[in-house]
Amino acid sequence: MIRIENVSKSFTLHNQGGAVIPVMEGASFTVAPGECVALTGDSGAGKSTLMRMIHGNYLAASGRIIVGDTDVARAEPREILTLRRDTLGYVSQFLRVVPRVPTRDVVAEPLLAVGTDRATAHARAEELLTRLNIPQTLWSLSPTTFSGGEQQRVNIARGFAHDFPAMLLDEPTASLDATNRETVLRLIEEAKARGTAIIGIFHDADARARVADREIDVSAFTPARAA
Numbered sequence: 001m002i003r004i005e006n007v008s009k010s011f012t013l014h015n016q017g018g019a020v021i022p023v024m025e026g027a028s029f030t031v032a033p034g035e036c037v038a039l040t041g042d043s044g045a046g047k048s049t050l051m052r053m054i055h056g057n058y059l060a061a062s063g064r065i066i067v068g069d070t071d072v073a074r075a076e077p078r079e080i081l082t083l084r085r086d087t088l089g090y091v092s093q094f095l096r097v098v099p100r101v102p103t104r105d106v107v108a109e110p111l112l113a114v115g116t117d118r119a120t121a122h123a124r125a126e127e128l129l130t131r132l133n134i135p136q137t138l139w140s141l142s143p144t145t146f147s148g149g150e151q152q153r154v155n156i157a158r159g160f161a162h163d164f165p166a167m168l169l170d171e172p173t174a175s176l177d178a179t180n181r182e183t184v185l186r187l188i189e190e191a192k193a194r195g196t197a198i199i200g201i202f203h204d205a206d207a208r209a210r211v212a213d214r215e216i217d218v219s220a221f222t223p224a225r226a227a
């Protein structure tokens, strides 16, 4: 479902004399449907950079990033938007809130975007909000004023609303209490059981051990530093 082939990346620091910093070289691995791969490696190894390249935020310098039938490394912006709507979900660490949109609609929006009827989309949104312990009194309010933890749970509900064939998870259990952490781990297990291919960063070692089938240490793709 996801195939990374010989991907490399460097950053050009335009504000520092155009210095070019190679950060990744020869990254290659695949993720099958129903499989969860955890990215590991020390801070600065390139985990987030790799996730951003797969999501199409950062452009790979070379190589192929195949998600479904799209090569993200070569896709037009329009194709990336279609990929993100239909195929590739992304649960970031923080909710990007559009002001004045009620929580129920924030969560239902990815379903409405793929043509799900309103009643079904809202029912699924309400089921997820209930499972993630967001009180019903908050569903018709915008999450702008919610606590950090509430916003994080709304973000997770939104991320899992549509059954994406592929998902990227960036620290999905970070700073959740035990009950909500358990719910998120179950959502991940349910997505895997439906055949979703998942790539995640999990600093929570117990969560990683439970949901990840394999670990990929991205330091293996860090270019040798010049002495």
Ligand SMILES: Nc1ncnc2c1ncn2[C@@H]1O[C@H](COP(=O)(O)OP(=O)(O)OP(=O)(O)O)[C@@H](O)[C@H]1O
Residues within 6 Å of the ligand: 011, 021, 023, 041, 042, 043, 044, 045, 046, 047, 048, 049, 050
């Ligand atoms: N936009 C950028 N411009 C320049 N350098 C960058 C940029 N983004 C990342 N880097 C560099 O790329 C390398 C990899 O960073 P990245 O954030 O991917 O690491 P990470 O493994 O996710 O680390 P952490 O676990 O601390 O989040 C680092 O050396 C970082 O300084």
